[in-house]
Amino acid sequence: MNRPIDPHQLTQAATTVGTTEGYMPGWGNDFETEALPGALPQGMNSPQKCNYGLYGEQLSGTAFTATRPERTWCYRIRPSVKHSHRYEKIDLPYWKSAPCIDPDVISLGQYRWDPVAHSGAGLTWLTGMRTMTTAGDVNTQTGMASHIYLVTESMVDDYFFSADSELLVVPQEGRLRFATELGIIDVEPKEIAILPRGLVYRVEVLEGPCRGFVCENYGQKFELPGRGPIGANCMANPRDFKSPVAAFEDREAPSTVTVKWCGQFHTTKIGHSPLDVVAWHGNYAPVKYDLRTYCPVGAILFDHPDPSIFTVLTAPSGVPGTANIDFVLFRERWMVMEDTFRPPWYHKNIMSELMGNIYGQYDAKPQGFVPGGMSLHNMMLPHGPDKEAFEKASNANLGPDKLDQTMSFMFETRFPQHLTEFAAKEAPLQDDYIDCWTSLEKKFDGTPGKK
Numbered sequence: 001m002n003r004p005i006d007p008h009q010l011t012q013a014a015t016t017v018g019t020t021e022g023y024m025p026g027w028g029n030d031f032e033t034e035a036l037p038g039a040l041p042q043g044m045n046s047p048q049k050c051n052y053g054l055y056g057e058q059l060s061g062t063a064f065t066a067t068r069p070e071r072t073w074c075y076r077i078r079p080s081v082k083h084s085h086r087y088e089k090i091d092l093p094y095w096k097s098a099p100c101i102d103p104d105v106i107s108l109g110q111y112r113w114d115p116v117a118h119s120g121a122g123l124t125w126l127t128g129m130r131t132m133t134t135a136g137d138v139n140t141q142t143g144m145a146s147h148i149y150l151v152t153e154s155m156v157d158d159y160f161f162s163a164d165s166e167l168l169v170v171p172q173e174g175r176l177r178f179a180t181e182l183g184i185i186d187v188e189p190k191e192i193a194i195l196p197r198g199l200v201y202r203v204e205v206l207e208g209p210c211r212g213f214v215c216e217n218y219g220q221k222f223e224l225p226g227r228g229p230i231g232a233n234c235m236a237n238p239r240d241f242k243s244p245v246a247a248f249e250d251r252e253a254p255s256t257v258t259v260k261w262c263g264q265f266h267t268t269k270i271g272h273s274p275l276d277v278v279a280w281h282g283n284y285a286p287v288k289y290d291l292r293t294y295c296p297v298g299a300i301l302f303d304h305p306d307p308s309i310f311t312v313l314t315a316p317s318g319v320p321g322t323a324n325i326d327f328v329l330f331r332e333r334w335m336v337m338e339d340t341f342r343p344p345w346y347h348k349n350i351m352s353e354l355m356g357n358i359y360g361q362y363d364a365k366p367q368g369f370v371p372g373g374m375s376l377h378n379m380m381l382p383h384g385p386d387k388e389a390f391e392k393a394s395n396a397n398l399g400p401d402k403l404d405q406t407m408s409f410m411f412e413t414r415f416p417q418h419l420t421e422f423a424a425k426e427a428p429l430q431d432d433y434i435d436c437w438t439s440l441e442k443k444f445d446g447t448p449g450k451k
């Protein structure tokens with residue numbers, strides 16, 4: 001059942017200069033937005049009485065004392081404490097958290113999956129989340145989980161927030177709406193969304209069925225990577241990230257709020273929509289980004305750079321230069337390098353590489369890594385182009401060549417990734433994946449010259 005939000009129940013801030021279709025541009029800006037005139041206090045955060053009888057409430061995504069605190073002030077119909085009746089534990093058996101190490105599952109290896117198929121069962125954002133890998137430890141706020149979501153049904157009077165993580169959502173099929181406390185974000189394939197830790201939302205199906213990938217980041221928030229010698233432009237540009245304008249519901253209805261907290265799920269009943277923030281200001285907000293605006297920079301004479309050149313966002317681990325997670329995008333681009341083996345080289349990496357295909361063909365794996373599919377090349381395990389890609393690239397005529405109609409991505413983490421039981425036993429794992437390298441033959445015969 002698809003029940004998108006009823007626009008008559010929702011009061012959204014008027015689009016103003018600097019906004020596009022209900023979104024405000026800029027990564028990490030200090031935004032201000034109000035859905036009713038004068039709802040936002042000016043010049044201070046906590047007036048003795050807020051206009052319209054609203055309650056002021058701060059949502060902090062960083063420690064109060066962080067160097068650059070990230071927080072948002074919300075002016076809402078009811079404070080969030082009104083939402084917290086007793087919590088009851090519930091089971092969402094397919095949504096796992098680290099540490100989740102199953103002794104019967106081997107994670108050491110190279111793995112690839114076909115797209116997880118829709119089952120025909122009605123699944124929501126909560127019941128349709130399928131964890132593939134976990135890394136680190138949710139209790140120490142390190143590492144991540146990767147998930148596939150299969151969503152066919154809207155949440156109706158049901159709301160969710162994750163105290164454990166921010167969620168990076170990468171749609172591959174269908175259109176979703178995130179109706180959040182801070183406004184509405186719609187996403188479709190070739191776009192991404194980030195839902196900050198602690199933010200309450202409801203997920204609706206705008207066009208189903210919906211499938212996609214989620215990186216659940218237990219650690220420090222994603223940020224734009226330092227650009228170094230690349231300078232101020234190209235890659236992901238700050239203005240292409242969009243946060244929603246304020247939108248609220250004043251609706252009394254028996255509802256539930258489910259909370260993910262230290263890897264467990266609890267639910268509580270409330271009597272109204274918690275999406276009741278009439279105005280807000282701050283720099284801790286959900287955001288969407290169109291991957292087509294990512295401007296790739298690469299080698300323009302010879303050789304193949306490290307994939308970090310395609311980093312869209314990075315989540316620091318505390319060790320400088322060593323990310324908890326890098327989100328890396330392999331998109332359409334020109335290949336122009338002279339006398340160069342152009343696809344990814346063979347390699348082993350201390351970081352572990354979880355990849356997903358959004359659409360098209362990935363250059364190192366022309367077959368088998370299909371849209372909706374995933375692969376995992378875990379810590380220090382060798383991988384690289386399959387036989388077909390190797391032969392083609394070693395013998396190609398090296399004119400300028402456009403890699404067209406292609407978008408794959410990588411969640412790369414400093415921690416080893418552990419397969420869930422679902423990934424190892426239920427998801428469509430390709431048993432023959434490692435055979436893609438079997439037929440690479442020895443070409444060395446002791447004589448110099450190119451073979």
Ligand SMILES: O=C(O)Cc1cc(O)ccc1O
Nearest residue numbers: 306307343344345353364383
């Ligand atoms: O393994 C992969 O396909 C991802 C990747 C791409 C690349 O261009 C260089 C290194 C790398 O790990």
Ligand SMILES: [Fe+2]
Nearest residue numbers: 347353377383
């Ligand atoms: Fe790799």
